[in-house]
Amino acid sequence: MARIVKHPEQRKSELLTCAQELFFERGYENTTVNDVIEKAGVSKGAFYHYFESKEALLEALAERLAREGVERVADVLEDPALDALSRLNSFLAKFRRLRMESAPVMPGIRADLSGGTSAASPESAAKRRRGHRIAFGAVFQPENIVLYHRINAAVMSVMTPVLARIIAQGVEEGVFHNMDPVAVAEMLLHLGGATHAAVARAMQAQTEIEKDEAADALENLLRLHGAAIDRILGLREGSIRLAEPGYTRAVMAARTS
Amino acid sequence: MARIVKHPEQRKSELLTCAQELFFERGYENTTVNDVIEKAGVSKGAFYHYFESKEALLEALAERLAREGVERVADVLEDPALDALSRLNSFLAKFRRLRMESAPVMPGIRADLSGGTSAASPESAAKRRRGHRIAFGAVFQPENIVLYHRINAAVMSVMTPVLARIIAQGVEEGVFHNMDPVAVAEMLLHLGGATHAAVARAMQAQTEIEKDEAADALENLLRLHGAAIDRILGLREGSIRLAEPGYTRAVMAARTS
Numbered sequence: 001m002a003r004i005v006k007h008p009e010q011r012k013s014e015l016l017t018c019a020q021e022l023f024f025e026r027g028y029e030n031t032t033v034n035d036v037i038e039k040a041g042v043s044k045g046a047f048y049h050y051f052e053s054k055e056a057l058l059e060a061l062a063e064r065l066a067r068e069g070v071e072r073v074a075d076v077l078e079d080p081a082l083d084a085l086s087r088l089n090s091f092l093a094k095f096r097r098l099r100m101e102s103a104p105v106m107p108g109i110r111a112d113l114s115g116g117t118s119a120a121s122p123e124s125a126a127k128r129r130r131g132h133r134i135a136f137g138a139v140f141q142p143e144n145i146v147l148y149h150r151i152n153a154a155v156m157s158v159m160t161p162v163l164a165r166i167i168a169q170g171v172e173e174g175v176f177h178n179m180d181p182v183a184v185a186e187m188l189l190h191l192g193g194a195t196h197a198a199v200a201r202a203m204q205a206q207t208e209i210e211k212d213e214a215a216d217a218l219e220n221l222l223r224l225h226g227a228a229i230d231r232i233l234g235l236r237e238g239s240i241r242l243a244e245p246g247y248t249r250a251v252m253a254a255r256t257s
Numbered sequence: 258m259a260r261i262v263k264h265p266e267q268r269k270s271e272l273l274t275c276a277q278e279l280f281f282e283r284g285y286e287n288t289t290v291n292d293v294i295e296k297a298g299v300s301k302g303a304f305y306h307y308f309e310s311k312e313a314l315l316e317a318l319a320e321r322l323a324r325e326g327v328e329r330v331a332d333v334l335e336d337p338a339l340d341a342l343s344r345l346n347s348f349l350a351k352f353r354r355l356r357m358e359s360a361p362v363m364p365g366i367r368a369d370l371s372g373g374t375s376a377a378s379p380e381s382a383a384k385r386r387r388g389h390r391i392a393f394g395a396v397f398q399p400e401n402i403v404l405y406h407r408i409n410a411a412v413m414s415v416m417t418p419v420l421a422r423i424i425a426q427g428v429e430e431g432v433f434h435n436m437d438p439v440a441v442a443e444m445l446l447h448l449g450g451a452t453h454a455a456v457a458r459a460m461q462a463q464t465e466i467e468k469d470e471a472a473d474a475l476e477n478l479l480r481l482h483g484a485a486i487d488r489i490l491g492l493r494e495g496s497i498r499l500a501e502p503g504y505t506r507a508v509m510a511a512r513t514s
Contacts, residue, residue, distance in 0.1 A: 187451045
């Protein structure tokens with residue numbers, strides 16, 4: 001068989017696409033490195049040249065999906081008419097919508113700053129949603145906390161400069177407190193880590209009562225986090241909206257559809 | 258040989274003590290589970306009954322050291338004369354002193370909220386300091402980020418209720434913003450995760466120039482974090498002191514002594 005020489009980045013991207021298809025279809029835990037190698041038609045050596053492990057593969061996939069998510073909200077990020085607070089809230093709202101389309105999406109440091117991807121049609125949205133759940137649902141299992149952190153770090157590396165740019169605009173406009181934008185972006189993203197336990201509980205809730213309690217607790221926590229972000233940025237309470245009332249329940253309902 | 262039946266908690270504690278001695282002496286990475294088993298004189302089965310892996314052992318050790326650290330600052334936590342802000346700042350200052358004695362101590366979510374242990378005499382302080390460096394220094398290596406997160410979570414589980422109690426007092430006194438104390442404690446501890454990269458850089462700095470730059474960057478970041486905590490708690494800027502000027506350099510100097 002003639003060997004087809006491909007650009008390394010193209011090869012890596014194809015491996016990720018194969019992994020994504022398998023993870024979305026069968027789930028992360030039911031996919032082996034061999035499955036990915038077979039589907040991609042590459043050697044074991046070639047695979048390990050790009051990814052040291054299956055965990056590294058999911059990490060890279062989370063990063064790619066986060067990048068795609070950011071590209072999908074480029075209009076909000078680039079619109080010259082938006083002031084910093086409107087841009088930040090629009091950015092958060094757009095990610096919430098993406099999240100509804102692809103719930104539970106990959107874990108971000110918080111529900112609302114996490115990456116996500118959208119879909120063109122309702123049917124494919126439902127398919128993607130199911131796929132995301134299968135691929136990333138496992139990450140919120142207690143035994144996968146390590147993987148959660150790896151994915152988190154990958155998503156954060158994508159989100160930090162995006163968030164820092166919005167914060168820098170707010171500082172320039174004199175609306176946000178004058179603080180180092182990158183440091184503040186990192187703080188806000190790390191802050192979101194404090195929602196992990198509440199998100200995990202919401203994802204693992206089984207009965208209606210458990211779901212109601214988990215949704216209330218998460219929504220309350222998101223409200224507190226919004227208030228904390230208001231304070232860090234120097235805004236009036238209620239300026240940053242991390243969730244509309246009912247949002248958490250809607251995401252949880254979308255997830256089980 | 259007659260089998261000595263010990264209380265499970267006592268057995269677990271002895272295993273931890275053996276592990277601590279070995280980790281402090283040879284370093285975490287140069288100690289095997291077999292070394293610990295041999296030193297403790299227990300069977301492999303007994304060991305794995307208590308700890309599923311060497312990582313779990315270091316995690317449990319970090320938690321125990323954090324508990325010991327909290328016990329050592331019990332006077333500050335219990336003193337009825339202290340208002341909440343004084344208690345919080347005294348608590349942070351005491352942990353900084355413990356940290357100086359046992360630098361680099363285990364990683365906490367931040368330099369100043371992490372656990373630590375003290376020592377009775379200067380000689381044993383130096384010995385402990387060296388031991389801590391050997392045992393926990395590896396945790397800040399980039400390849401051990403996973404272990405860092407495990408240890409962090411263990412330390413956080415100890416620190417959250419302690420911090421929440423101080424915050425609850427501040428809310429009661431009407432000095433801190435009225436917010437759920439546990440949620441705020443978790444936020445503050447997670448927030449500190451945003452110092453990890455700067456702490457790691459400081460720990461890995463080799464040349465004097467690198468050390469100076471890393472110390473300045475970390476000190477500046479701790480100042481920003483202090484200001485963020487002031488805002489979250491609703492305090493005047495400068496109320497929370499996470500580091501005195503020169504503190505970072507002093508810890509770094511202590512670490513290499």
